[in-house]
Amino acid sequence: MDSSSKKVSIFKRRKFRSEEKKDMISGYLYIAPFFIIFALIGLYPALFSIYLAFQKWNGFSPMTFNGLANFELVLTDPLFWKSVYNTIVMGIMGTAPQLIVGLILAYLLNMAFLKFKSYFRITIFMPYLTSMVAVALIFSVLFSNHESSLANYVLTNFFGLDPIAWAASEWGTKIAISLMVFWRWVGYNTIIYLAGIQSIPNDLYEAATIDGANRIQQLRYITIPMMKPFIILTVFTSTVGAMQLFSEPTVFLGADAFTRDEAMTIVMYLYRDAFRLQSFGTASATAIILLILITIFAVINLRLTQGFGKKRGRSK
């Protein structure tokens, strides 16, 4: 009796304590907090919003099934299409220059003869670390409607142009917000590109120099093709980021953010539905439409950037 039970326990313990199992359990324990929190505040709301998209709900009263009516309401709303247009326009104005300038800046920062490298690297990255609210507040002072705001002062005194209502005109708002997005994110992309450039082996350049390629040719035929994975990464994240533009325009416009349509983005439209109109159904429907739009744009952009890399490769 005694000996048999001992045997079993030894057997069990051995099985339980095998190194592999222990590793596995501690591994799961380490990642568990993330998964639990993700399930609670990431996955659950995401799934719930899909359910909500087919309901009419004001936050308090019981939900009623609404079929596809929410989608119809959103898709036939001119303001929704205006917000799609705004998002795309600001996305192009804010992110496309960012990627090009980021690449150039990274190239310059990597030049051998540049002095104070770390100083420049840090200053370029600084805007990314600055609090969003502070950035938007400062920009809303620089670009205010008033004739004497700094932006208008420069326009009128140095260029002899008319002052612009930066927070209340169709293009004024878009330009001001795009500039803000550009200023804030260009450093982030520059750092990624810089890391990419530094990962390119030096002997490629040496070989090119021996073959007589100049700096521009080296940039075109070595740097950019080798940077392809990094460019794809930044294009992907920037596209998703641009489609989700929200805090910049909201803080920039302050009280007018949800009443005017010049800079209303898709996410602002969604937020307005949920928290200004108490219409969580249409807000969720908008979220699903946004998901589809983001997927489409991300795929288009990926195709474009991959194609671009391939062509370069072939022409070589």
Added chain:
Amino acid sequence: MKRMKKLVVLGLASLLALTLAACSDKDAEKSSGTSGDKEITLDFWTFGATGYEELAKEYEKENPNVKIKVKSSETADHHDALFTSLSAGSGAPDIAMLEIDQFDRFKVAQDRFENLYDLGANDVKDQYLDWKWKSGENVDGDFLFGLPTDIGPKALYYRIDLFEQAGLPTDPDEVASLISTPEAFEEAGIKVKEETGMPFVDSIEMAFRAYLDAAETAYLTPDNELNLGEDSEVKKAYDYAVHLNELGIVGKYEMWSPEWANAVNKGEFAAELGAGWLKGWMEGNAPEAVGKWRVATLPTDFAANWGGSYIAVPSETEYAQEAYDFIEWLVSPENQLKSFQSHGLFPSAQSVYDMDEFKTNEDEFFGGQATAPVFAEAAQDIAGIGYKGEKYFPIHNEILNALKNVQNNGSDPEEEWEAAIKRAEDLMKR
């Protein structure tokens, strides 16, 4: 597969642990409530500058077993947080302040609040202005959401320097008797424009609100139907604003913008249809205008309320009666006088209006005029507050955008009106 199972078990176990922890927390709280004299804590959410922190301390002294935790936040954040917690069914405070314009979006959730009539509110009903009390009730009048705090009776703020230049009287009583009808209001505006070149009213929003705030039925009927026909009160307010704009007496300032603040300071418009709380803002933010503004009673057609709050008890609380006792004390006439003196919250208890400390409170900023009685008179002129409804503000913004387009782009008022109605109808479908 086996790994998957392990993961699921692990996840479930942790979830269980979390929920158990949460439960035990609540149990502890509950048991402390049942045992008589034990100390209880009331969470109280407020917004803006109310000075309720100091009053709460006073109450704690008188009632040693009650602790009040006051949390004050910005108006929009406060209401959004409250909305979320009430909607989720947990996390709401024991006591919450509600702004009158936000109130109606909470009234659809009657089951999430305590009926203050069940806690003894009938006994204090007569202390407060009737119209203020009524809008704290539900549509049927058998459920009371909140006790009244402050109100925002509207009056005519005017610049004496511009009035003088235009050949108008500057004494508040004379101004009130001269500008006693909407027509006289308009004539005074034309005079100011002709003589000084300055606009009379600061913005088209204020011109619109002249009639709108006084409307018995604004955008929505109590059945939540849009009320925007040709002979509706909103249309009348709209037409009046368009008319004043055509006369050229409406300025292009936007309230609270830096340009507007500058104009208040420098006297770049002559009149503002402002509520009592504007006074406090002016005193703090228009240092160059000391002695230049006065306050007079508005024409009866424009007598209206703008702003003010209530204090409610969400039904999640464990201590409904204790919470009610505190707020009944907090908004008593004596304490309303204190809130008025320290933070300019205009009292809704009419007995305060007869108190000497209230009547003789002279305002340096207004050249020594005792403005409180003007607002008190305005408060008693108010016929009632119209039903607002959940979607009051979104609709208001649509109509306001139409008016701004008329003013800024010179577009056709009728076309803008039609377009705004279409957008409003669209909002109502959501």
